[in-house]
Amino acid sequence: MARLTRYRTQVQRRAFPSAAGLLVTLLLALTLPRPAGAAAFADSVSALIPDSTITVEILTPGYSQRMQELSQKLLIAARSRPQWFEAYTARYRQPLPWHPNLGLTRAEYQEYMLGSKASAYVVRQRAKLTFTRIGNMAAWRLHGWGLLQPIDGMVIDAVHDVVRLPRRGALQGMGIVEPTDPTVSLNWKWYAVWKAVHQSGDATRGGKGLILALHMGPLGDGNTGLYWTERHVNMGSALEDEFLLLRFPPKLR
Numbered sequence: 594m595a596r597l598t599r600y601r602t603q604v605q606r607r608a609f610p611s612a613a614g615l616l617v618t619l620l621l622a623l624t625l626p627r628p629a630g631a632a633a634f635a636d637s638v639s640a641l642i643p644d645s646t647i648t649v650e651i652l653t654p655g656y657s658q659r660m661q662e663l664s665q666k667l668l669i670a671a672r673s674r675p676q677w678f679e680a681y682t683a684r685y686r687q688p689l690p691w692h693p694n695l696g697l698t699r700a701e702y703q704e705y706m707l708g709s710k711a712s713a714y715v716v717r718q719r720a721k722l723t724f725t726r727i728g729n730m731a732a733w734r735l736h737g738w739g740l741l742q743p744i745d746g747m748v749i750d751a752v753h754d755v756v757r758l759p760r761r762g763a764l765q766g767m768g769i770v771e772p773t774d775p776t777v778s779l780n781w782k783w784y785a786v787w788k789a790v791h792q793s794g795d796a797t798r799g800g801k802g803l804i805l806a807l808h809m810g811p812l813g814d815g816n817t818g819l820y821w822t823e824r825h826v827n828m829g830s831a832l833e834d835e836f837l838l839l840r841f842p843p844k845l846r
Contacts, residue, residue, distance in 0.1 A: 670696025
């Protein structure tokens with residue numbers, strides 16, 4: 594886990610996911626069958642990715658001060674009852690029903706849910722990202738600097754439905770997912786998802802966990818959205834997300 598400090602100061606941090614996305618383990622609860630098998634899936638992913646160096650927009654939530662206050666309350670509640678939060682989010686699909694242990698009153702929780710949906714994403718920075726195609730395969734290696742460092746060296750392999758990242762290993766594909774998760778309320782049409790979970794020690798006794806997830810799909814404005822998350826879990830001590838949200842033009846036709 595010490596290796597994570599390599600770029601932690603550069604990556605956007607979020608004290609708590611927007612709306613009811615309290616644990617990344619539930620980001621991908623509902624998967625849909627691929628319409629015509631692996632070939633169609635690879636074609637769908639290929640259409641999202643350019644074969645060149647492009648300018649990407651790095652997005653960040655434009656939360657109001659009130660939303661930040663409510664989010665902080667949720668974070669404090671999660672840290673005070675980590676085992677309960679894990680069990681509660683495992684019991685329900687998104688969005689989570691209100692519960693006093695969430696740290697908000699019923700009215701505050703409703704306000705938080707509505708505010709999360711209304712919060713727009715703003716461009717924090719623009720940067721260059723290179724997608725290098727690997728041979729003739731529907732697979733690409735990504736290269737980026739600065740805020741893009743967390744995904745530098747990432748390989749998106751649509752043929753084998755796997756994502757690989759140096760020092761992080763492989764994320765297995767979970768298919769095409771309905772864009773119902775409120776964690777990132779962009780205008781997704783759909784997204785493909787890859788995920789991995791790493792754990793060290795007993796999570797109920799201070800063990801550490803790392804949950805990795807990648808979403809990628811078309812947006813309503815014609816661009817591609819890419820959402821990378823790392824969730825660091827230290828039961829009884831800390832709970833935080835590091836995330837990278839990008840918007841960029843898809844492959845030229």
